[in-house]
Amino acid sequence: MTDAVLYEIAEPGVAVITINRPEQRNCLSAEVRESLRAAWERFEADDSARIAILTGAGDKAFCAGGDLKEMVETGMKVPPRDFIPSPYENMRLSKPTIAAVNGAAFAGGWLIAQNCDLCVAATSAKFAITEVKVGRGSPWAAPLIHMIPQRIYMEIVLTGKPITASRAYEIGLVNRLAEPEALMACALELAREVIEGAPLSVEAARNTVMLSTEMGRADAIDAAYAAHEKCYNSDDAQEGPRAFSEKRKPVWTGK
Numbered sequence: 367m368t369d370a371v372l373y374e375i376a377e378p379g380v381a382v383i384t385i386n387r388p389e390q391r392n393c394l395s396a397e398v399r400e401s402l403r404a405a406w407e408r409f410e411a412d413d414s415a416r417i418a419i420l421t422g423a424g425d426k427a428f429c430a431g432g433d434l435k436e437m438v439e440t441g442m443k444v445p446p447r448d449f450i451p452s453p454y455e456n457m458r459l460s461k462p463t464i465a466a467v468n469g470a471a472f473a474g475g476w477l478i479a480q481n482c483d484l485c486v487a488a489t490s491a492k493f494a495i496t497e498v499k500v501g502r503g504s505p506w507a508a509p510l511i512h513m514i515p516q517r518i519y520m521e522i523v524l525t526g527k528p529i530t531a532s533r534a535y536e537i538g539l540v541n542r543l544a545e546p547e548a549l550m551a552c553a554l555e556l557a558r559e560v561i562e563g564a565p566l567s568v569e570a571a572r573n574t575v576m577l578s579t580e581m582g583r584a585d586a587i588d589a590a591y592a593a594h595e596k597c598y599n600s601d602d603a604q605e606g607p608r609a610f611s612e613k614r615k616p617v618w619t620g621k
């Protein structure tokens with residue numbers, strides 16, 4: 367990693383990954399892409415981190431997308447599938463993620479926010495899939511059909527026009543809104559709520575949501591039961607009911 371992307375444990379269990387090129391609107395240059403991949407890999411291997419928050423430095427842009435100058439210089443045509451490191455698309459993460467969108471999330475910036483499990487946004491943030499404006503494409507947007515209504519999805523990709531954070535919240539793209547100065551506090555609060563749960567239960571629940579978007583109903587139910595098998599057979603599955611009956615907070619071991 368370089369200082370293009372920062373990694374820190376902000377509080378117990380919570381990693382914060384920050385794209386740190388505000389003077390370039392946190393665009394996805396080669397340096398940022400390489401460092402972001404390293405940050406995701408570090409998070410997956412970090413036993414002290416149970417959830418990650420992805421954000422951008424500054425107050426103008428979360429990420430303005432790909433580096434168009436670089437694309438011209440390299441003559442890029444079809445980007446390789448691993449061009450932008452993204453959970454679910456080309457990176458396997460077993461732990462949940464939150465996008466904390468502090469400003470413009472355009473094109474590839476929308477992509478990396480979309481591929482996080484949860485999203486909080488500053489009221490000043492904007493979202494756009496701008497590829498039609500520059501003759502590029504957005505095949506990575508296909509999973510949006512499971513996240514927002516089809517007509518809205520169609521308008522977003524056909525016009526390339528930005529939507530406000532409040533509109534993104536209204537259509538279900540964003541979980542929570544916060545004033546800009548309270549964005550990270552909002553993201554940390556959501557992170558704490560997630561990691562209060564038993565680790566294996568959280569992992570199985572996350573997997574089930576994704577399975578449900580990829581399979582028919584019957585297959586998804588079968589796969590979900592299989593995904594929960596480890597959770598049901600864990601020590602934590604006994605600790606949770608025991609703590610409830612003893613009127614105390616459970617002590618999770620993730621085993």
